Amino acid sequence: MRKIMYVIVSIALLVSFIIQERPAAAADSYDELLGEPVVVYGEQLSDSQRDEVKRLLDVDTSEAEELTVNGEDIAHYIDGNPNSNMYSSVKITYEEEGKGIDVDIVSEDNITEVTTDMYENALLTAGVENATVEVASPVEVSGHSALTGIYKAYDEDGETLDQDRMETANEELDVTTELSKRDNVSKEEVTELMTEIKKEIAEQDPATKEEVEEIVKEQLDKQEIELSEEDRQMLTDLFDKIRDLDIDFGKLKGQLEDISKQIQDKMDDLDIDEGFWEKVKEFFNDMIDSLASLFK
Numbered sequence: 001m002r003k004i005m006y007v008i009v010s011i012a013l014l015v016s017f018i019i020q021e022r023p024a025a026a027a028d029s030y031d032e033l034l035g036e037p038v039v040v041y042g043e044q045l046s047d048s049q050r051d052e053v054k055r056l057l058d059v060d061t062s063e064a065e066e067l068t069v070n071g072e073d074i075a076h077y078i079d080g081n082p083n084s085n086m087y088s089s090v091k092i093t094y095e096e097e098g099k100g101i102d103v104d105i106v107s108e109d110n111i112t113e114v115t116t117d118m119y120e121n122a123l124l125t126a127g128v129e130n131a132t133v134e135v136a137s138p139v140e141v142s143g144h145s146a147l148t149g150i151y152k153a154y155d156e157d158g159e160t161l162d163q164d165r166m167e168t169a170n171e172e173l174d175v176t177t178e179l180s181k182r183d184n185v186s187k188e189e190v191t192e193l194m195t196e197i198k199k200e201i202a203e204q205d206p207a208t209k210e211e212v213e214e215i216v217k218e219q220l221d222k223q224e225i226e227l228s229e230e231d232r233q234m235l236t237d238l239f240d241k242i243r244d245l246d247i248d249f250g251k252l253k254g255q256l257e258d259i260s261k262q263i264q265d266k267m268d269d270l271d272i273d274e275g276f277w278e279k280v281k282e283f284f285n286d287m288i289d290s291l292a293s294l295f296k
Contacts, residue, residue, distance in 0.1 A: 035157065036064055036065055037063070037065070037091055038065045038067065038091070038153040038157065039054075039057060039059050039066050039089070039090070040066075040067045040068070040092075040149035040150070040152055040153050041066070041067070041068050041089045041149075042069060042087040042089050042145065042149070043068050043071075044085045044086050044087050045089070049138040049139070052138045053138060056106045056107055056138075057091040057134050057136050058091075065157075067149075067152060067156055069086050069145070069148055071083050073151075074086075074145065074148050077148050077152065077163075077166050077167075078147070078166055078170040079167055080148070080170070084145060086145050086149075087139055087141045087145075088111070088135060088137050088143055089146075089149065090134065090136075090146050090149040090150055090153070091136075092131050092133055092150060092153045092154075093132040093133075095131055095132055096130065100130065101131055101255065102131075102133070103116040103117075103119040103120050103123070103134075104116065104132070104133070105135045105143075106136045107135075107136045107137055110136075110138065110139060110141060111135060111137060111141065111143040112140055112141065112143065113142040113177045114142065114173065114177060115187050115188075117191045117259055117262055118173060118177065118187070118191055119143075119146070119147075119173075120259050121172070121195060121198070121259060122173045123147075125169040125242060125245075125247065126147070126162075127165050127166075128150060128154065128161070142177070144170070144173055144174070147166075147173060151166050162245075164245060168241055168242060168245060171238060172194070172238060176190055176191060176194055178234075179193075179234075182231070185227075189225060190225075191259075192260060192263045193219055193220070195260045196222070196223065197235070198239075199256050199260070200215045201239065201243060206243055209236065209240045209243075212240045213236045215239070216235050216236050217232070220232070
């Protein structure tokens with residue numbers, strides 16, 4: 001009986017620990033002076049899927065502006081395919097000056113290619129500042145079209161973003177996700193690479209494509225990432241285009257540092273979590289063996 005009580009107490013402690021480690025829910029309120037949140041739904045959502053998105057994004061229809069994004073918007077904002085199917089949906093809550101960008105994917109299993117750090121990096125390129133962005137989809141999608149919904153939200157609220165910056169941010173997201181599919185590099189490593197290249201562009205202020213190419217080479221070597229010549233050229237072309245946009249990445253250096261820290265934390269957490277859950281598995285295996293022994 002004493003062994004059974006020990007097992008029960010151990011399970012209770014483990015469950016308590018897991019519950020305590022869960023992150024607290026985000027605040028439901030918003031700053032009235034900054035305007036109400038904007039929710040942008042993908043046009044292809046059925047009525048039931050739209051309701052599911054509302055639940056995921058915790059939408060209060062009495063306190064949010066609601067819009068719909070479609071293929072024509074993709075063509076308008078990023079010169080994309082007007083026949084695109086739109087499922088990704090977003091909720092944008094405007095924040096005070098200096099807050100920066102914070103992205104939360106509330107349906108991680110259904111956003112298969114784009115990570116929060118990728119979104120944040122691309123949004124900096126697009127010119128989006130000081131906002132909390134939540135992304136959701138009721139079905140599995142790559143997640144790329146969420147950017148278009150964000151652009152439309154800003155446009156509808158009278159804060160038109162630069163067309164070239166929006167298109168380049170979308171290209172950046174395409175390049176990042178494409179490189180993430182390579183066997184020898186993870187999503188986190190690619191996003192860290194993109195962030196570090198931006199930081200070096202802010203630091204060195206390259207004047208030519210050759211200087212951009214040298215920054216790309218330096219960061220690939222520093223991060224110990226091996227890419228094909230074709231992929232290296234793809235990176236150089238992208239960041240040369242970003243250089244031509246004359247974005248003040250020095251002004252955004254703090255946010256780039258934050259993104260870099262988030263990525264490092266995630267990479268560290270992956271190792272911690274793996275060990276933790278292995279211990280949990282071992283605990284339950286031992287517990288089952290103990291119970292089986294007792295009842296024998």
